[in-house]
Amino acid sequence: MRKTSALWALLMALVLASAACTSATSDGEAADSSGTTADAGTDDGGDDATDDGGDDATDDGGETVELTQGGGLLASVQAAGELKCGTRDALAGFAVLQGDGTHVGFDSDFCRVIAAAVLGDAEAVDHVDLETADRFTALQSGVVDVLVRNTTWTASRDGSEGATFLQTNFYDGQGMLVNAGSYANLGDMDGSVICVAAGTTTEGNVASEFERLGMGVEVLSFEDNDLIQEAFTNDRCDGWSADSSALSGIRANFPDGPDAVTILPEVFSKEPLGPAVADGDTQWAQAVEWAIFATIQAEEFGITQSNVDSFLTSDNPNIQKFLGVEIDGASLDPGLGLPTDFAYQVIKQVGNYAEIFERHLAPLGLSRGVNALWSDGGLLYAPPYR
Numbered sequence: 001m002r003k004t005s006a007l008w009a010l011l012m013a014l015v016l017a018s019a020a021c022t023s024a025t026s027d028g029e030a031a032d033s034s035g036t037t038a039d040a041g042t043d044d045g046g047d048d049a050t051d052d053g054g055d056d057a058t059d060d061g062g063e064t065v066e067l068t069q070g071g072g073l074l075a076s077v078q079a080a081g082e083l084k085c086g087t088r089d090a091l092a093g094f095a096v097l098q099g100d101g102t103h104v105g106f107d108s109d110f111c112r113v114i115a116a117a118v119l120g121d122a123e124a125v126d127h128v129d130l131e132t133a134d135r136f137t138a139l140q141s142g143v144v145d146v147l148v149r150n151t152t153w154t155a156s157r158d159g160s161e162g163a164t165f166l167q168t169n170f171y172d173g174q175g176m177l178v179n180a181g182s183y184a185n186l187g188d189m190d191g192s193v194i195c196v197a198a199g200t201t202t203e204g205n206v207a208s209e210f211e212r213l214g215m216g217v218e219v220l221s222f223e224d225n226d227l228i229q230e231a232f233t234n235d236r237c238d239g240w241s242a243d244s245s246a247l248s249g250i251r252a253n254f255p256d257g258p259d260a261v262t263i264l265p266e267v268f269s270k271e272p273l274g275p276a277v278a279d280g281d282t283q284w285a286q287a288v289e290w291a292i293f294a295t296i297q298a299e300e301f302g303i304t305q306s307n308v309d310s311f312l313t314s315d316n317p318n319i320q321k322f323l324g325v326e327i328d329g330a331s332l333d334p335g336l337g338l339p340t341d342f343a344y345q346v347i348k349q350v351g352n353y354a355e356i357f358e359r360h361l362a363p364l365g366l367s368r369g370v371n372a373l374w375s376d377g378g379l380l381y382a383p384p385y386r
């Protein structure tokens with residue numbers, strides 16, 4: 001009798017799970033039809049009830065329940081034909097709006113990388129200018145599909161800002177910019193005034209670093225870099241603290257010339273910068289992440305914007321799979337919901353990681369350092385595309 005009711009409960013669970021699955025699929029119809037469904041147990045999507053029901057039913061009953069992997073954003077972006085990419089308009093090296101309306105920089109190019117992968121068109125991007133403090137609200141509310149804006153991955157942001165951080169594309173650390181000749185080290189700055197951008201990891205890091213050093217400083221927070229620049233120029237700040245990469249851009253464009261200021265030698269935090277998406281849509285997160293991986297993998301294979309076409313006839317099966325070349329009449333489709341030639345489009349239209357770095361960050365005097373490939377002793381490593 002007990003066994004019968006257990007079986008009955010299991011049957012009901014299966015029915016409920018497939019009903020929940022149907023409704024999850026209905027708002028992701030395009031995702032379904034593009035074959036991006038997964039067996040129960042692989043779903044991490046936004047619908048917890050669906051997820052749990054599917055898992056249990058499969059584990060206990062050995063049945064397969066079809067579930068979509070996502071919240072439908074991949075299909076929505078593809079239907080819209082445009083990626084809303086949260087970025088900045090005035091951050092040297094990373095994202096700068098030019099007079100002719102184009103966006104130039106490392107972050108701007110990674111917006112293009114995602115658009116090339118998902119839409120096959122690197123220029124199908126709405127570069128949405130976001131103030132530092134508005135980044136996560138914009139992501140949560142759907143104002144942007146993805147955030148590519150010198151944003152640091154931290155536990156609190158992962159846990160409490162509704163954001164899912166993906167592959168870091170620039171490993172940074174916090175630094176301090178001062179007037180040339182004023183200070184030689186952080187240790188000299190006891191009692192000084194440090195200016196930072198509000199709503200950043202920078203603010204908290206300054207406080208904890210000087211506490212660690214047993215020194216007292218006053219921290220002044222400003223809404224954006226223009227306001228900090230003004231305060232710094234008016235001698236309201238002894239130091240300007242930010243991500244080291246941002247400081248290199250600020251120094252390169254300093255109104256009195258780069259030699260007017262110095263970046264102190266200490267790097268006093270870890271700032272892994274990378275794209276983030278809103279929580280609850282695994283399929284979208286994976287699509288964005290594999291777009292980033294493509295730039296890293298291309299560099300590892302030695303595939304560049306100018307030579308990518310010559311690799312289409314490569315007899316290396318790993319390269320054939322990566323570029324979506326047909327093998328025995330079919331290209332590899334791992335089920336990410338991306339076109340099979342997405343990596344080709346990324347490389348052809350935007351370039352590999354090294355090319356993007358050289359284009360935007362090398363001119364600021366930044367070297368690859370930890371942002372080199374793992375095979376060159378750095379941290380950049382893409383999982384195998386197979």
Ligand SMILES: N[C@@H](CCC(=O)N[C@@H](CS)C(=O)NCC(=O)O)C(=O)O
Nearest residue numbers: 132151152197200201224225242246
């Ligand atoms: N990586 C840090 C800092 C990011 C950040 O927003 N930095 C400021 C200061 S460099 C910025 O981008 N400002 C751009 C602007 O004000 O135009 C974070 O995620 O909190």
